[in-house]
Amino acid sequence: MKLTRAIPLASLAAAGVVNAETITVATVNNNDMVIMQSLTEAFESAHADIEIDWVVLEENVLRQRLTTDIATDGGQFDVLTIGTYEAPIWAERGWLVPLDDLPDDYDVDDLLKPVRDGLSHDGTLYALPFYAESSMMFYRTDLFEEAGIEMSDQPTWQEVREWAGAIHDPENGVAGICLRGKPGWGENMAFLSTLVNTFGGRWFDEGWNPQLDSPAWQEAIQFYVDLMNDYGPSGASSNGFNENLAMFSRGKCGMWVDATSAAGKLFNPDESEVAGELGFAPAPVAETPKGAHWLWSWALAIPSSSDSPEAAQTFIAWATGQDYIELVGEREGWTSVPPGTRKSTYENENYQREAPFAGFVHEAINSADPTDSTLEPTPYQGVQFVGIPEFQSIGTQVGQTIAAALTGETSVEQALASAQRATERTMQRAGYLD
Structure with a gap:
C-alpha cells in the first residue's frame, strides 16, 4: 500500500519553494505507524519543502524488502523502519547514516538507556526509536x-x-x-x-x-x-x-x-x-x-543509499521527538502515544493518569537484559x-x-x-x- 500526500503548488509558492523534496518512508502496518501517517499533514505544514511518500507493508514483507534493498544498495527508500536487531548489524556494515549531529532540542539524553543502547554501534546512534516495548x-x-x-x-x-x-x-x-x-x-x-x-x-x-x-x-x-x-x-x-x-x-x-x-x-x-x-x-x-x-524497538533509520539524508533526518527527528508525543497525546489521547522511548513520557502527568500500565511497561523495558x-x-x-x-x-x-x-x-x-x-x-x- 502506498500513500502520498502532495503539497499544493500554491502553498509551495507562498513558502518560496519551487520543488518539494520527496522522501520515501518504508514502515510496518501496525497501529502506531498508522497514527504517524495520519499526522503527516502536521509535519508537512511545518516543513513545506518536504513531501512524504509512504510504503506500508506487513511485517515479514517489510523485513524482506528492506534487507534486500539495503544489501544491494538499491536506494528505494530514504527512511527505514527497522528494529533493535538490524540497527547495530547494519551500522557495522556501513549501511546506515550515523545520527551524531541531531539538533540540540531533540534531547538524546531523554531516550531510555536500554533502548538507546540497542540502536547504537560503538556508542553512536544509527536509528531513532519510534516506540519500544517489552x-x-x-x-x-x-x-x-x-x-x-x-x-x-x-x-x-x-x-x-x-x-x-x-x-x-x-x-x-x-x-x-x-x-x-x-x-x-x-x-x-x-x-x-x-x-x-x-x-x-x-x-x-x-x-x-x-x-x-x-x-x-x-x-x-x-x-x-x-x-x-x-x-x-x-x-x-x-x-x-x-x-x-x-x-x-x-x-x-x-x-x-x-x-x-x-x-x-x-x-x-x-x-x-x-x-x-x-x-x-x-x-x-x-x-x-x-x-x-523481550526488549524491542521499532525505530527509524536512514540508509546510506538515500539521496535525501538531511530531509530524512528532519523527518525522523520530528517523528521520534517530544513534541510528536505531545501531538499524539492531544489529538489521539494519551493511551495512544508511542510508548517506551523517553523518560519524559513516563514523567508526564497526563500519561500517568490515563495509562495505568505506564509504570509497569517502564519497569519491564528497563529490566529486560x-x-x-x-x-x-x-x-x-x-x-x-x-x-x-x-x-x-x-x-x-x-x-x-x-x-x-x-x-x-x-x-x-x-x-x-x-x-x-x-x-x-x-x-x-x-x-x-x-
Whole structure:
C-alpha cells in the first residue's frame, strides 16, 4: 500500500519553494505507524519543502524488502523502519547514516538507556526509536472472576495452562489463550524464544552449536503446541501480533502474551471492546525468569543509499521527538502515544493518569537484559533474537518448521530435528562451526 500526500503548488509558492523534496518512508502496518501517517499533514505544514511518500507493508514483507534493498544498495527508500536487531548489524556494515549531529532540542539524553543502547554501534546512534516495548500478559478480568481465578504476582506457564482450560469457551467464541503462530523470526519466534528461555533453553551453546533438539526446546515447544491445540483459537498458525491484537480487543481471547505496545490500544475504549475488563501481569516463567520478556524497538533509520539524508533526518527527528508525543497525546489521547522511548513520557502527568500500565511497561523495558537472557551461558546477545546477521534466515526457517508442528503436519520432535540440521548447515557455511 502506498500513500502520498502532495503539497499544493500554491502553498509551495507562498513558502518560496519551487520543488518539494520527496522522501520515501518504508514502515510496518501496525497501529502506531498508522497514527504517524495520519499526522503527516502536521509535519508537512511545518516543513513545506518536504513531501512524504509512504510504503506500508506487513511485517515479514517489510523485513524482506528492506534487507534486500539495503544489501544491494538499491536506494528505494530514504527512511527505514527497522528494529533493535538490524540497527547495530547494519551500522557495522556501513549501511546506515550515523545520527551524531541531531539538533540540540531533540534531547538524546531523554531516550531510555536500554533502548538507546540497542540502536547504537560503538556508542553512536544509527536509528531513532519510534516506540519500544517489552512483553507482558493481558487477561480478561471478568472471565477470571467468573472462574474464581486470582492472578499471581508472577504467573507461571503451568498456571497459564490451568487458567486457559478454565476460561476456554469455544461455543461462545472465546479461546482460553491466544499466542503467535505466524512463522517468522520476528513473529512466532519472537514469542517462542522467550518461552524457550524460561524453560532453560538457548539457541546456541558457547561454541555456536545449535541447541534446537535439546530437552529444553523439546519441552517448551511441545508445551506450546499442546496449549494452543487444547485452548487456542482455530487457525492459530496464521496469527501474528496484529491478528491476535484484533481478536483480543474483540473479546475473543481470555489471555494473550505479547508486546507491551498493545496496552494503549487495549485500554482505549474507542478501540477495544474489553477495555473495562482488562488486566495485565508479567510475562509467565517456567524453570527460570531469565529471558521471559523481550526488549524491542521499532525505530527509524536512514540508509546510506538515500539521496535525501538531511530531509530524512528532519523527518525522523520530528517523528521520534517530544513534541510528536505531545501531538499524539492531544489529538489521539494519551493511551495512544508511542510508548517506551523517553523518560519524559513516563514523567508526564497526563500519561500517568490515563495509562495505568505506564509504570509497569517502564519497569519491564528497563529490566529486560539482552546480555543475560538464558539459564546457561551463550556467545550471543539478545532476548528474543540472536544478534548475528544469519539469525534472520535461521529464525524464519525454524519458525516455519514449528508452525508445521502447530498445524499437525509434523511432530514437535521431527520439526526440531529438521530445524537443528538446517541451522547446523547455516552455521557451518557462515564459518561459526568447523
